[in-house]
Amino acid sequence: QITLKESGPTLVKPTQTLTLTCTFSGFSLSTSGVGVGWIRQPPGKALEWLALIYWNDDKRYSPSLKSRLTITKDTSKNQVVLTMTNMDPVDTATYYCAPQGVRVVSDAFDIWGQGTMVTVSS
Amino acid sequence: SYVLTQPPSVSVAPGQTARITCGGNNIGSKSVHWYQQKPGQAPVLVVYDDSDRPSGIPERFSGSNSGNTATLTISRVEAGDEADYYCQVWDSSSDHPDYVFGTGTKVTVL
Numbered sequence: 373q374i375t376l377k378e379s380g381p382t383l384v385k386p387t388q389t390l391t392l393t394c395t396f397s398g399f400s401l402s403t404s405g406v407g408v409g410w411i412r413q414p415p416g417k418a419l420e421w422l423a424l425i426y427w428n429d430d431k432r433y434s435p436s437l438k439s440r441l442t443i444t445k446d447t448s449k450n451q452v453v454l455t456m457t458n459m460d461p462v463d464t465a466t467y468y469c470a471p472q473g474v475r476v477v478s479d480a481f482d483i484w485g486q487g488t489m490v491t492v493s494s
Numbered sequence: 495s496y497v498l499t500q501p502p503s504v505s506v507a508p509g510q511t512a513r514i515t516c517g518g519n520n521i522g523s524k525s526v527h528w529y530q531q532k533p534g535q536a537p538v539l540v541v542y543d544d545s546d547r548p549s550g551i552p553e554r555f556s557g558s559n560s561g562n563t564a565t566l567t568i569s570r571v572e573a574g575d576e577a578d579y580y581c582q583v584w585d586s587s588s589d590h591p592d593y594v595f596g597t598g599t600k601v602t603v604l
Contacts, residue, residue: 409593411595418580418595418596418597418598419529419537419580419582419595419598420595421582421592421593421594421595424593432591432593434592434593435495435590435591435592436495468536468537475548475549476539476542476543476546476548478525478527478542478543478546479525479527479584479593480527480539480542480543480582481527481529481537481539481582482539482542482548483539484536484537484538485536486536487536
């Protein structure tokens with residue numbers, strides 16, 4: 373059974389750095405072709421892709437947010453960590469992690485975590 | 495940047511067919527994925543690579559993609575299909591590759 377769970381602070385202040393952890397089970401990020409991505413969704417708005425890391429440590433970032441994002445993995449712990457600097461109230465959103473290439477051989481995000489809501493406010 | 499445009503809402507009676515469009519420049523040359531999101535829940539992949547279904551997704555969900563429009567079709571609509579639906583592609587056509595999501599369509603079952 374494949375599961376993912378996002379964790380991190382529920383409230384951050386403007387200008388602070390956000391660190392989110394995705395802990396997963398049921399697959400390995402050392403398997404060829406597998407990736408784990410982060411996607412966010414502001415309240416009442418559409419989904420927005422943030423970053424993705426592959427089994428070979430290749431990384432991709434949203435062009436609009438690239439300067440603020442860092443994605444890393446710890447294969448031994450089955451975790452992927454996303455950091456986002458200089459947080460702003462517009463970054464208030466539910467943050468999801470989701471893998472690629474696990475259930476289907478595709479670049480679709482095939483299973484999603486439950487998400488974690490992050491509010492940016494002073 | 496690449497833009498995917500969806501109608502904000504689609505209404506359909508139970509048992510009828512719902513068609514949700516996703517418009518993008520030459521989207522027919524890309525692989526399109528579709529997600530269903532019910533209120534308060536995480537998205538669920540319902541169609542990938544234009545027309546394939548993950549295991550556990552009913553055959554009532556189908557997809558097509560050609561030219562500048564991709565379409566998700568839900569046949570024999572049920573009350574449980576009421577949700578937001580998002581299309582998504584990988585756009586590598588520019589110097590800044592990006593996973594792009596559509597604007598989302600709310601499906602209402604009358």
